[in-house]
Amino acid sequence: MADDKKLTPRATDFSAWYNELVLRAELADYSPVRGCMVIRPNGYGIWERMQRALDDMFKATGHVNAYFPLFIPESYLHKEAQHVEGFAPETAVVTHGGGKQLEEPLVVRPTSETIIYSMFAKWVQSYRDLPLLYNQWANVVRWEMRTRLFLRTMEFLWQEGHTAHATHDEAEAEARQMLGVYRDFMEGWMAMPVVTGQKTESEKFAGALRTYACEAMMQDGKALQAGTSHNLGQNFAKAFELKFQSESGTIEHAWNTSWGVSTRMIGGLVMTHGDDNGMVTPPLLAPIEVVIIPIWRKDEDRAQVFEAADRLRGRLRDWERREPARLRVHVDLREGMTPGAKYYEWETRGVPLRLELGPRDIASNQCVLVRRDTRAKQTVSLDTIGEDIEETLEKMQTDLLSAARDRMDKNSYRGDITYDRFKEIMDAGGFVYAGWNGDPKVEAQVKEETKATIRVIPDEEFRSADAPTRCMVTGEPAKHEVVWARAY
Amino acid sequence: MADDKKLTPRATDFSAWYNELVLRAELADYSPVRGCMVIRPNGYGIWERMQRALDDMFKATGHVNAYFPLFIPESYLHKEAQHVEGFAPETAVVTHGGGKQLEEPLVVRPTSETIIYSMFAKWVQSYRDLPLLYNQWANVVRWEMRTRLFLRTMEFLWQEGHTAHATHDEAEAEARQMLGVYRDFMEGWMAMPVVTGQKTESEKFAGALRTYACEAMMQDGKALQAGTSHNLGQNFAKAFELKFQSESGTIEHAWNTSWGVSTRMIGGLVMTHGDDNGMVTPPLLAPIEVVIIPIWRKDEDRAQVFEAADRLRGRLRDWERREPARLRVHVDLREGMTPGAKYYEWETRGVPLRLELGPRDIASNQCVLVRRDTRAKQTVSLDTIGEDIEETLEKMQTDLLSAARDRMDKNSYRGDITYDRFKEIMDAGGFVYAGWNGDPKVEAQVKEETKATIRVIPDEEFRSADAPTRCMVTGEPAKHEVVWARAY
Ligand SMILES: [Zn+2]
Ligand SMILES: [Zn+2]
Numbered sequence: 001m002a003d004d005k006k007l008t009p010r011a012t013d014f015s016a017w018y019n020e021l022v023l024r025a026e027l028a029d030y031s032p033v034r035g036c037m038v039i040r041p042n043g044y045g046i047w048e049r050m051q052r053a054l055d056d057m058f059k060a061t062g063h064v065n066a067y068f069p070l071f072i073p074e075s076y077l078h079k080e081a082q083h084v085e086g087f088a089p090e091t092a093v094v095t096h097g098g099g100k101q102l103e104e105p106l107v108v109r110p111t112s113e114t115i116i117y118s119m120f121a122k123w124v125q126s127y128r129d130l131p132l133l134y135n136q137w138a139n140v141v142r143w144e145m146r147t148r149l150f151l152r153t154m155e156f157l158w159q160e161g162h163t164a165h166a167t168h169d170e171a172e173a174e175a176r177q178m179l180g181v182y183r184d185f186m187e188g189w190m191a192m193p194v195v196t197g198q199k200t201e202s203e204k205f206a207g208a209l210r211t212y213a214c215e216a217m218m219q220d221g222k223a224l225q226a227g228t229s230h231n232l233g234q235n236f237a238k239a240f241e242l243k244f245q246s247e248s249g250t251i252e253h254a255w256n257t258s259w260g261v262s263t264r265m266i267g268g269l270v271m272t273h274g275d276d277n278g279m280v281t282p283p284l285l286a287p288i289e290v291v292i293i294p295i296w297r298k299d300e301d302r303a304q305v306f307e308a309a310d311r312l313r314g315r316l317r318d319w320e321r322r323e324p325a326r327l328r329v330h331v332d333l334r335e336g337m338t339p340g341a342k343y344y345e346w347e348t349r350g351v352p353l354r355l356e357l358g359p360r361d362i363a364s365n366q367c368v369l370v371r372r373d374t375r376a377k378q379t380v381s382l383d384t385i386g387e388d389i390e391e392t393l394e395k396m397q398t399d400l401l402s403a404a405r406d407r408m409d410k411n412s413y414r415g416d417i418t419y420d421r422f423k424e425i426m427d428a429g430g431f432v433y434a435g436w437n438g439d440p441k442v443e444a445q446v447k448e449e450t451k452a453t454i455r456v457i458p459d460e461e462f463r464s465a466d467a468p469t470r471c472m473v474t475g476e477p478a479k480h481e482v483v484w485a486r487a488y
Numbered sequence: 489m490a491d492d493k494k495l496t497p498r499a500t501d502f503s504a505w506y507n508e509l510v511l512r513a514e515l516a517d518y519s520p521v522r523g524c525m526v527i528r529p530n531g532y533g534i535w536e537r538m539q540r541a542l543d544d545m546f547k548a549t550g551h552v553n554a555y556f557p558l559f560i561p562e563s564y565l566h567k568e569a570q571h572v573e574g575f576a577p578e579t580a581v582v583t584h585g586g587g588k589q590l591e592e593p594l595v596v597r598p599t600s601e602t603i604i605y606s607m608f609a610k611w612v613q614s615y616r617d618l619p620l621l622y623n624q625w626a627n628v629v630r631w632e633m634r635t636r637l638f639l640r641t642m643e644f645l646w647q648e649g650h651t652a653h654a655t656h657d658e659a660e661a662e663a664r665q666m667l668g669v670y671r672d673f674m675e676g677w678m679a680m681p682v683v684t685g686q687k688t689e690s691e692k693f694a695g696a697l698r699t700y701a702c703e704a705m706m707q708d709g710k711a712l713q714a715g716t717s718h719n720l721g722q723n724f725a726k727a728f729e730l731k732f733q734s735e736s737g738t739i740e741h742a743w744n745t746s747w748g749v750s751t752r753m754i755g756g757l758v759m760t761h762g763d764d765n766g767m768v769t770p771p772l773l774a775p776i777e778v779v780i781i782p783i784w785r786k787d788e789d790r791a792q793v794f795e796a797a798d799r800l801r802g803r804l805r806d807w808e809r810r811e812p813a814r815l816r817v818h819v820d821l822r823e824g825m826t827p828g829a830k831y832y833e834w835e836t837r838g839v840p841l842r843l844e845l846g847p848r849d850i851a852s853n854q855c856v857l858v859r860r861d862t863r864a865k866q867t868v869s870l871d872t873i874g875e876d877i878e879e880t881l882e883k884m885q886t887d888l889l890s891a892a893r894d895r896m897d898k899n900s901y902r903g904d905i906t907y908d909r910f911k912e913i914m915d916a917g918g919f920v921y922a923g924w925n926g927d928p929k930v931e932a933q934v935k936e937e938t939k940a941t942i943r944v945i946p947d948e949e950f951r952s953a954d955a956p957t958r959c960m961v962t963g964e965p966a967k968h969e970v971v972w973a974r975a976y
Contacts, residue, residue: 031557041553067527068519069521069524076520094581097580097631115519
């Protein structure tokens with residue numbers, strides 16, 4: 001049960017607010033294993049809804065699910081040169097099994113390119129076997145020294161898509177398509193607007209030809225990389241001899257893509273919509289959409305109110321406009337707890353709508369509906385409650401996206417910005433769209449001096465109407481417009 | 489693509505048949521890591537349907553999902569004496585992380601009682617916090633020396649339910665309830681009849697008070713333990729100080745249950761329904777229920793047949809009697825492959841229904857429907873095809889269960905059976921219901937001499953009308969009627 005101490009306000013200490021909220025809303029908890037989290041039912045329920053929505057989108061674009069081993073022979077990680085450099089330092093290694101030392105240590109997968117493409121190599125002979133459009137839902141482990149619940153944990157849950165194609169262009173189209181799927185999901189389901197674009201050479205995935213990303217702005221103006229999609233080129237195909245006979249009879253290496261999103265998105269949800277009272281879950285992802293709080297003072301009212309609440313729950317769940325996705329309704333029947341304490345707890349946990357129902361409401365065939373985000377109250381007739389709830393939920397989903405989009409726009413800076421002004425913005429939080437001469441040294445210098453990184457070279461629709469012509473740092477001609485921000 | 493060599497017949501070598509079938513039907517494959525399997529899309533699709541059905545059943549009985557860490561501190565495993573004895577010898581151990589040796593090695597979870605009940609101890613204070621009804625879907629690792637795809641692999645996928653209750657009786661009722669859920673799932677969805685009952689002391693889960701199990705009979709007469717449910721008593725609650733204040737104010741240890749089923753069930757499905765032509769998937773679990781094979785000879789027919797097949801697929805998928813669970817239909821449009829080769833491949837993969845559609849069929853508004861299990865053909869009108877498919881799928885689901893039940897009955901032996909006759913039956917395959925004096929030494933002797941074990945002390949409905957009065961081995965008075973079999 002949540003205790004009723006107030007959360008540290010966001011304005012006071014955003015980071016403390018985040019940590020307290022995640023615990024208090026019972027989204028996750030620390031475990032006895034350093035850096036590994038426990039995802040509690042209130043957090044896991046969000047993840048389940050994320051999984052279901054994404055899985056449907058993956059299948060609608062022709063992908064199938066499969067499962068590959070948790071362990072990877074250490075030698076496999078070494079077969080792609082950049083890949084091992086990127087991942088080997090942060091792996092967990094199994095050296096003993098069944099009481100004996102292993103001949104070859106096994107790495108707990110930090111990502112599965114190596115094991116998956118070695119299997120693809122076994123299954124693919126001809127162009128007729130392509131494309132392979134696979135996805136797996138799995139846990140992965142990266143040995144992080146500084147961890148934070150959801151945002152950076154040693155073990156996390158994710159999906160990793162892995163595909164093989166006959167041509168570069170097909171792989172490129174796939175990587176782009178999946179970036180679009182992620183964006184649709186983040187905006188449509190998470191109510192979290194993102195900027196999409198390409199990563200610079202120094203920020204791309206270890207082993208990729210090109211990495212694309214969705215970057216979201218948190219309420220403190222920092223960026224969260226919420227999903228990535230990689231065109232891997234033929235790097236892994238060459239390392240694992242993933243080859244096929246083409247239609248004209250030649251032997252070619254395949255072209256791969258991989259793409260992933262993780263439980264990190266739940267952290268993004270918190271920092272996009274949460275407020276000083278706790279979690280705010282977008283209705284589409286909420287494990288419970290509506291909580292009914294029966295209110296009574298006199299003992300003789302209790303039975304009547306309970307019964308009315310239960311009948312209402314039944315009616316709402318079976319409400320025909322929500323077939324087959326039933327309204328997710330919970331009645332809080334706990335005794336020995338004031339209505340106020342219950343309001344507080346459900347607010348902290350982020351349930352989108354609260355429905356207050358007392359004897360007087362029942363007598364007048366109405367109840368009070370309270371929105372979590374605006375805390376606006378409306379009295380609604382029990383005759384039209386289904387419609388009212390449905391409309392309010394839809395409105396809330398849309399409003400959350402608008403509010404987040406407005407905030408992102410307000411904290412995005414374009415046009416001529418000096419490097420000094422840039423530093424001020426980075427301290428306050430925000431995205432800066434600026435010119436860059438394309439030199440990795442400049443990128444490294446800015447990171448060193450300001451902790452900001454190039455989040456993406458933004459896709460066309462996000463670029464400024466007046467493209468910057470000069471590099472913000474050197475004044476040299478700009479090669480790209482890029483988005484700078486500090487990031488989680 | 490499946491090659492077209494015939495499978496080794498079951499009668500010749502059941503074990504070879506199984507291994508070949510799993511590979512040929514593309515259910516799973518060997519991985520580069522000894523003992524770890526790759527679950528291919530055709531197998532994983534079955535697992536996804538199993539997960540969905542079970543998850544719905546768990547939620548309908550009040551359970552919620554959560555996620556606990558993959559790694560368990562080695563010391564945790566040691567806190568419950570029987571538990572460590574059972575599991576420590578078969579663990580994989582992480583000794584290095586982030587390039588450094590760990591102070592305390594981490595065990596890759598073989599099962600999660602220890603880590604979960606240590607968290608429960610943190611969350612539970614009062615009887616008001618009970619019961620906790622949790623489930624997690626996860627991978628686990630047990631260091632097996634002799635592995636077989638699905639049946640015994642180093643890593644496997646499963647669900648593990650973990651609950652905490654205020655009383656022994658509540659925990660007992662929960663353990664029993666979940667055994668019933670498993671049985672309903674195995675019979676209702678897998679079309680696999682089971683015998684339920686209690687495990688003997690020597691066969692129970694390491695750390696449990698009592699273990700209940702579902703035992704199924706495979707086509708070779710051997711038993712498969714398909715699911716277990718444990719009343720853990722207060723063993724783990726005492727080891728992890730999982731305590732609560734009771735209504736009367738005393739401090740009590742909680743009572744736990746745990747229960748699990750795994751990807752092993754897919755092996756059970758193969759050995760229950762598979763035949764010499766390959767996999768036979770019960771319709772309710774089939775990723776594809778109906779495959780449409782367009783047939784054409786002349787090039788000018790092709791477009792017409794493709795178009796008709798595609799229209800038919802659309803009509804079947806949208807067929808209103810199957811709202812919201814769409815008929816799962818696939819059209820095999822591959823070129824350069826004969827219809828016969830396609831029939832062969834889809835039979836191997838276990839798709840329940842095949843629909844053959846050629847120019848003459850289209851002209852006469854009909855098609856040919858072929859059942860995978862009986863290979864019976866029927867010509868059906870395209871006007872009633874939805875109903876015909878639905879009825880045939882339902883009939884096939886029922887028939888598969890009846891056939892398996894008949895086989896189990898036929899190979900179950902009751903009444904006076906001498907120990908010599910028993911040995912013959914064990915060699916031929918089957919379940920023997922016999923009296924047992926309750927002595928673990930007799931159990932060990934029989935296992936040593938015949939490789940048979942007591943699968944369960946059967947629940948009442950499975951017991952013989954005339955209960956055996958004598959121990960089959962010693963002739964002493966029987967304490968229980970028990971089910972003997974060799975097992976996977
Ligand atoms: Zn090569
Ligand atoms: Zn104690």
